[in-house]
Amino acid sequence: MFPAxxxxxxxxxxxxxxxxxxxxxxERKLRFINSLLEAGLQRIEVTSFVSPKAVEQLKDAESVxxxxxxxxQVEFSGLVMNEKGMERAVEAGISExxxxxxxxxxxxxxxxxxxxxRSLQRMNRIAGIGARxxxxxxxxxxVAFGCPFEGEVPVxxxxxxxxxxxxxxxxxxxxxxxxxLASPVQVKGIMSALQKKYSNVLWGLHFHDTxxxxxxxxxxxxxxxxSLFESSTGGLGGCPFIPNAAGNVATEDLVNMLHxxxxxxxIDPAKLLNAAGELEDMLGRSLSSRMLRLHKSACQ
Amino acid sequence: MFPAxxxxxxxxxxxxxxxxxxxxxxERKLRFINSLLEAGLQRIEVTSFVSPKAVEQLKDAESVxxxxxxxxQVEFSGLVMNEKGMERAVEAGISExxxxxxxxxxxxxxxxxxxxxRSLQRMNRIAGIGARxxxxxxxxxxVAFGCPFEGEVPVxxxxxxxxxxxxxxxxxxxxxxxxxLASPVQVKGIMSALQKKYSNVLWGLHFHDTxxxxxxxxxxxxxxxxSLFESSTGGLGGCPFIPNAAGNVATEDLVNMLHxxxxxxxIDPAKLLNAAGELEDMLGRSLSSRMLRLHKSACQ
Numbered sequence: 001m002f003p004a005x006x007x008x009x010x011x012x013x014x015x016x017x018x019x020x021x022x023x024x025x026x027e028r029k030l031r032f033i034n035s036l037l038e039a040g041l042q043r044i045e046v047t048s049f050v051s052p053k054a055v056e057q058l059k060d061a062e063s064v065x066x067x068x069x070x071x072x073q074v075e076f077s078g079l080v081m082n083e084k085g086m087e088r089a090v091e092a093g094i095s096e097x098x099x100x101x102x103x104x105x106x107x108x109x110x111x112x113x114x115x116x117x118r119s120l121q122r123m124n125r126i127a128g129i130g131a132r133x134x135x136x137x138x139x140x141x142x143v144a145f146g147c148p149f150e151g152e153v154p155v156x157x158x159x160x161x162x163x164x165x166x167x168x169x170x171x172x173x174x175x176x177x178x179x180x181l182a183s184p185v186q187v188k189g190i191m192s193a194l195q196k197k198y199s200n201v202l203w204g205l206h207f208h209d210t211x212x213x214x215x216x217x218x219x220x221x222x223x224x225x226x227s228l229f230e231s232s233t234g235g236l237g238g239c240p241f242i243p244n245a246a247g248n249v250a251t252e253d254l255v256n257m258l259h260x261x262x263x264x265x266x267i268d269p270a271k272l273l274n275a276a277g278e279l280e281d282m283l284g285r286s287l288s289s290r291m292l293r294l295h296k297s298a299c300q
Numbered sequence: 301m302f303p304a305x306x307x308x309x310x311x312x313x314x315x316x317x318x319x320x321x322x323x324x325x326x327e328r329k330l331r332f333i334n335s336l337l338e339a340g341l342q343r344i345e346v347t348s349f350v351s352p353k354a355v356e357q358l359k360d361a362e363s364v365x366x367x368x369x370x371x372x373q374v375e376f377s378g379l380v381m382n383e384k385g386m387e388r389a390v391e392a393g394i395s396e397x398x399x400x401x402x403x404x405x406x407x408x409x410x411x412x413x414x415x416x417x418r419s420l421q422r423m424n425r426i427a428g429i430g431a432r433x434x435x436x437x438x439x440x441x442x443v444a445f446g447c448p449f450e451g452e453v454p455v456x457x458x459x460x461x462x463x464x465x466x467x468x469x470x471x472x473x474x475x476x477x478x479x480x481l482a483s484p485v486q487v488k489g490i491m492s493a494l495q496k497k498y499s500n501v502l503w504g505l506h507f508h509d510t511x512x513x514x515x516x517x518x519x520x521x522x523x524x525x526x527s528l529f530e531s532s533t534g535g536l537g538g539c540p541f542i543p544n545a546a547g548n549v550a551t552e553d554l555v556n557m558l559h560x561x562x563x564x565x566x567i568d569p570a571k572l573l574n575a576a577g578e579l580e581d582m583l584g585r586s587l588s589s590r591m592l593r594l595h596k597s598a599c600q
Contacts, residue, residue: 002485183560184519185302212553212590213560216516219484246594253512260483260513288588290512294546 003227005264009043009174009204010036010251012279013064014079016236018048018055020283026060028282030067035278036233039271041251043075045098045230049085055240065092077138081112081119086126089135096136098174099123101165103141103158106149107178110241111142120164127168139165140174140206145190146181148242155190162194172202174230177217178239180210180246184220191224206230207249208237214249215257222261229254234276234287250289252276303527305564309343309474309504310336310551312579313364314379316536318348318355320583326360328582330367335578336533339571341551343375345398345530349385355540365392377438381412381419386426389435396436398474399423401465403441403458406449407478410541411442420464427468439465440474440506445490446481448542455490462494472502474530477517479542480510484520491524506530507549508537514549515557522561529554534576534587550589552576 013033017024036044046068052059061078068076077096080086089097101119102108108116123139130137141161147153158175165173175190187205195203205221205228207214218229235250255267269291276292313333317324336344346368352359361378368376377396380386389397401419402408408416423439430437441461447453458475465473475490487505495503505521505528507514518529535550555567569591576592 183557185561210590210594211556211560212515212550213557215512216519216557219516219519243598246590250512256511257483257513257516260511261485290510290546294510298543 002222002261002263003225005227005266006222006258007043007228008041008251008254008265008267009045009228009230010041010233011045011206011230011248012036012232012234012236012251014045014048014058015238015248016232016234016279017057019236019238019240020057023057024282026063026067029060029064032275032278032282033064033068035271035275037069037071037074039275040265040267042073042266043077045077045079046094048079049088049092049097050079050081062088062092065094080126082122083125083129086129090129090133094135096138097126097130098138098140099126100140100142100176101161103144103153103161104147104150107143107147107241110149111239116161120161123165124168127170131169136172137170138172138174139170140176141165142176142178142239144175145177145186146179148179148181155193158190159194159197162198166198166201171200172204173198174204174206174228176206176230177208179242180208180213182207182217183213184216187217187220188224191221191226195224202228204228204230208246209235209249210246215253218249218254218257222263233272234279234292235289236279236287250291252291253289256291302522302561302563303525305527305566306522306558307343307528308341308551308554308565308567309345309528309530310341310533311345311506311530311548312336312532312534312536312551314345314348314358315538315548316532316534316579317357319536319538319540320357323357324582326363326367329360329364332575332578332582333364333368335571335575337369337371337374339575340565340567342373342566343377345377345379346394348379349388349392349397350379350381362388362392365394380426382422383425383429386429390429390433394435396438397426397430398438398440399426400440400442400476401461403444403453403461404447404450407443407447407541410449411539416461420461423465424468427470431469436472437470438472438474439470440476441465442476442478442539444475445477445486446479448479448481455493458490459494459497462498466498466501471500472504473498474504474506474528476506476530477508478539480508480513480546482507482517483513484516487517487520488524491521491526495524502528504528504530508546509535509549510546515553518549518554518557522563533572534579534592535589536579536587550587550591552591553589556591
C-alpha cells in the first residue's frame with residue numbers, strides 16, 4: 001500500500017532561509033548544504049533566482065551554485081519565477097529549476113507580481129529555455145490546498161494550472177500547502193483525482209506545519225502512494241507573502257515517521273540531527289522540530 | 301468512513317498539570333476547568349487520586365472535585381491506581397474514575413510500583429467498588445504503543461491487559477501512547493484488531509506528541525472509526541515516569557483538524573483558545589500549540 005521508498009527534497013536552504021532577515025555568508029550556507037549531503041539527502045533546493053530586492057537573503061544564488069560539490073546522484077535545484085531568473089540559473093550552471101505558479105490570482109499577484117495566466121506564459125518560455133539548455137524544469141503549485149486571501153481553492157482551478165504545466169512537458173510537479181491549510185481528507189481527495197488523471201507525473205507534496213497537520217497530511221499522501229515529500233531541516237521556513245506563515249514540516253520529523261513506518265529514505269537520522277545542529281549554530285537560535293528537541297533533552 | 305461526531309476528553313487538568321512543579325491553587329484549577337466547560341468540553345479528566353508524594357500538584361484532588369459545577373451531560377473523571385485512591389474518589393463524590401494499567405512490566409513497576417498482574421488484581425477490586433458505589437470505571441492502558449524501557453509492545457501483551465479489563469466489565473478503554481512512540485500504521489493495525497475482537501467497547505486514543513506524530517496518529521485512528529480522543533489544552537503534559545516525556549496532542553490543534561475534516565466536536569474553537577490563554581496565565585509561560593501560536597501571531 002505505502003511506497004517502499006520515499007524521496008525527500010530538502011528545501012531548507014531555499015524555503016527555510018528566505019525568511020531569515022540577517023544575511024548568512026555564502027560559505028556558511030554551503031557548510032549546511034554539505035552536512036545535508038552527508039546525511040544522505042539526494043534532492044536539495046539550494047536557492048532562488050529571484051530579485052535580491054524581493055529576497056535579499058538569497059542574493060548569492062550564483063555563488064552558492066558555483067560552490068556546490070556534485071556528489072553522485074544528487075539533484076540540486078533552484079527556484080525561478082521568470083525568464084530573467086532562468087537566465088541567471090543557466091549562467092550559474094544549475095541542472096534543475098523549479099517554476100512556481102500560484103493556484104489563486106491574489107497569491108499570484110503578491111508572490112510573483114503577475115496573474116496566473118501571465119505566470120503560465122512565462123513558465124512556458126522557461127520550459128523552452130530548459131529544453132534548449134538541457135536543464136530539467138519542475139513545477140510547483142503554491143497555495144494548492146487553500147489560500148489565505150481567497151480561501152478554498154476549487155479543484156478545477158488547481159487542475160487548470162496542473163494541465164498547463166503538464167502540457168509544457170513538465171513531469172515533476174509539487175503541490176505546496178503554502179499557508180498550512182490542507183487537511184488529510186483533502187490531500188487524499190486531490191491526490192487520488194490528480195494521480196488518476198496524470199499518471200505519468202512524479203508528484204511531490206510540500207506541507208507547512210502552520211496548524212500542526214504537516215505529518216498527518218504526509219500520512220494521507222502516503223496512503224495515496226505519493227513518494228516524494230519536501231521538508232526543511234529544523235522545520236524552518238515560510239512564505240514572505242503569506243501572513244503569519246509557519247515553517248515547513250521538519251525533515252528530521254518526517255524521516256523519523258517514515259522510518260517508523262518501515263519506509264526507506266536513504267537518510268541517516270543521526271547525521272541529519274547534526275545538520276540541524278549546524279543550522280542552529282548558523283542562525284544563532286534554537287529550532288523547534290520535535291526530534292531535535294527530543295535529541296537535546298536526551299543529551300542533557 | 302470517518303465518524304460524524306468525535307468526543308474529546310480533555311486531560312489537561314490531570315495529565316497536563318501533573319508535570320508542573322509549582323503548586324497551582326485549587327481555585328485557579330477550577331477557573332481553568334470552567335473555561336473548558338464554557339468552550340463546550342463534555343469529558344474532562346480533572347485530577348488524580350494518587351499519593352501526594354508521587355504527584356504533589358494534585359494533592360487537592362478532593363477539593364477540586366467538591367468544587368466542580370456539574371453541567372448537563374458533562375463527565376468528570378479522576379485517575380486512580382489502587383483501592384486507596386478509589387476510596388478517596390468515592391469519598392470525594394466523583395462519578396467516574398479511570399484505572400491505568402501499563403502494558404509493560406518495567407513501566408508498571410515505575411509508574412504504579414507493582415507488576416501488571418498485581419495491578420490487574422487491584423483493578424478488579426476497584427471495579428467491584430465502582431459497581432457497588434455506582435461509579436463508572438474506565439480503563440486506560442499506558443505505553444500501549446511502545447515502551448521507553450522495553451521497546452516494542454507485542455500486540456498479545458496489549459491484548460492480555462485489555463482482555464482482563466473487558467472481563468471486569470469495563471466498556472470504555474483508552475490506549476495511551478505515553479512515550480509518543482506510536483506510528484499511524486501501528487495505530488491502524490492495533491485498532492483494527494481490537495475493535496474486531498471487542499466490538500462493544502468505546503475505544504479512546506491518547507497520544508503524546510513527542511515525535512510530532514500526534515495528529516497523524518489521530519488521523520489513522522479516525523480512519524479506523526475511533527471516535528474518542530484525549531488531548532490537553534496547550535499541548536501540556538507528560539508522564540513523570542517517562543524519560544524526556546513530551547506533552548499531549550493539543551486540544552485546540554485536534555479540534556481544528558477535526559473541524560477541517562467536517563467532523564463535529566461540539567467545541568467552540570474561539571472559547572477553547574480563551575481556555576488556553578487562561579492556562580498560560582495560570583502557568584505564567586507560553587504554550588506551544590500550533591493554533592495558539594497562530595492565534596497570537598494573527599492578533600499582533
